[in-house]
Amino acid sequence: MWLWERAQQVIAGSPLTREEALRILSLPDSDTYPLVAAAGSIRRHFFGTKVRMNYLVNLKSGKCPEDCFYCSQRLGSEAEILKYSWLSTEEAVRAAQAGISAGAKRVCLVASGRGPSNRDVDRVSDMVREIKGSHPEVEVCACLGFLKENQSQKLAEAGADAYNHNLNTAESNYQDICTSHEYSQREETVTRAKQGSLSPCSGIIAGMGETPEELVDVVFALRELDVDSVPVNFLLPFPGTPFADRHELTPHKCLRILAMVRFVHPDRDVRIAAGREEHLRTLQPLSLEICNSLFLGDYLTSQGQPGEKDRQLIADAGMSILGGENLPPLDPHAHVSEPPAASATPCGAHAGTGAGSGSGCGGCASACPRQEDPRQGERIIPADSPTSITMPVPAIRQRGAGTALPPNA
Numbered sequence: 001m002w003l004w005e006r007a008q009q010v011i012a013g014s015p016l017t018r019e020e021a022l023r024i025l026s027l028p029d030s031d032t033y034p035l036v037a038a039a040g041s042i043r044r045h046f047f048g049t050k051v052r053m054n055y056l057v058n059l060k061s062g063k064c065p066e067d068c069f070y071c072s073q074r075l076g077s078e079a080e081i082l083k084y085s086w087l088s089t090e091e092a093v094r095a096a097q098a099g100i101s102a103g104a105k106r107v108c109l110v111a112s113g114r115g116p117s118n119r120d121v122d123r124v125s126d127m128v129r130e131i132k133g134s135h136p137e138v139e140v141c142a143c144l145g146f147l148k149e150n151q152s153q154k155l156a157e158a159g160a161d162a163y164n165h166n167l168n169t170a171e172s173n174y175q176d177i178c179t180s181h182e183y184s185q186r187e188e189t190v191t192r193a194k195q196g197s198l199s200p201c202s203g204i205i206a207g208m209g210e211t212p213e214e215l216v217d218v219v220f221a222l223r224e225l226d227v228d229s230v231p232v233n234f235l236l237p238f239p240g241t242p243f244a245d246r247h248e249l250t251p252h253k254c255l256r257i258l259a260m261v262r263f264v265h266p267d268r269d270v271r272i273a274a275g276r277e278e279h280l281r282t283l284q285p286l287s288l289e290i291c292n293s294l295f296l297g298d299y300l301t302s303q304g305q306p307g308e309k310d311r312q313l314i315a316d317a318g319m320s321i322l323g324g325e326n327l328p329p330l331d332p333h334a335h336v337s338e339p340p341a342a343s344a345t346p347c348g349a350h351a352g353t354g355a356g357s358g359s360g361c362g363g364c365a366s367a368c369p370r371q372e373d374p375r376q377g378e379r380i381i382p383a384d385s386p387t388s389i390t391m392p393v394p395a396i397r398q399r400g401a402g403t404a405l406p407p408n409a
């Protein structure tokens, strides 16, 4: 099949063309698995079977003055997410430590908002210094919004390794996902990060009404920007946001998007990000054949599957955690609950805490919130979707940074 041959040419240095990228996106479901295998040959050539685990720390949640339509933290969002102002350095370091102890080799320090003030940069610089001081082997990535002159240099001087700022979608689709800023400003911040010697991390959110051509546009724009890491998010349609009713993705479509990104960025970190659990569902393991990196545990405002389950996913895929040689072995008897039904009664242990709502966690200890997977409710995918199964509404993060509950790591 042409895919396999083309993958070997990509490995040898022949870049994918736009036409070929579009051809990948238009493959039928029956060709998705051969596509995954071909993309996997690229992944295995450059990264073997290692998986880099990243860990998100949401330093400041909600209350953003911007209006990104997909975002639960946007101005006017009615999503019932955690809302809090800056974590203290101590709180941020404690949260980062949880991810590092569980095997994360990159910590992402993220704050909502248009962009940091110089004081904010100083505050985050202190956190970076603390984390790097005790864990010099762990990469720290900051994600604070639009950068002003010299702010990336300051973060780099404090020891930050990378800066994340996603392009999210193609320039031609940008006005349909946000009106409070422009695509060009996003490109500018990625460039500023590079100028400050920070490794540029920038990715996409698929499933926001973009055409296949626009998907290819943004992935090629990232190649133009020569980014080092490409996080691929799949839209989580949060109730209370303008995109609450968007359901454009299927597991096969997600795999084709990931494979296209791998073909275009053969030797870069391709990171499966938010929406992994909801959109790939039982096909999650196949994403690791394409992506060499994932986020451990929870996301910024939504809840990921239990961190133990992420580690199990990697092990079951026949892969291993980058730098995870000294991690304690997985407990085969670990309590990993399945998503509860929408009507499940609250677990007595956590009644009134706002933590999980699973009736299936009888006998759990106080550390239980990190192991629950409380998907909230269900929603039916529109009839014109190739899959007619149901998918859960995004579960709101209720634990970890900004709460008194243990993190999911």
Ligand code: SF4
Residues within 6 Å of the ligand: 064, 065, 066, 067, 068, 071, 072, 073, 074, 075, 111, 112, 113, 114, 145
């Ligand atoms: S994506 Fe960032 S800038 Fe946009 S609304 Fe959300 S937090 Fe604000």
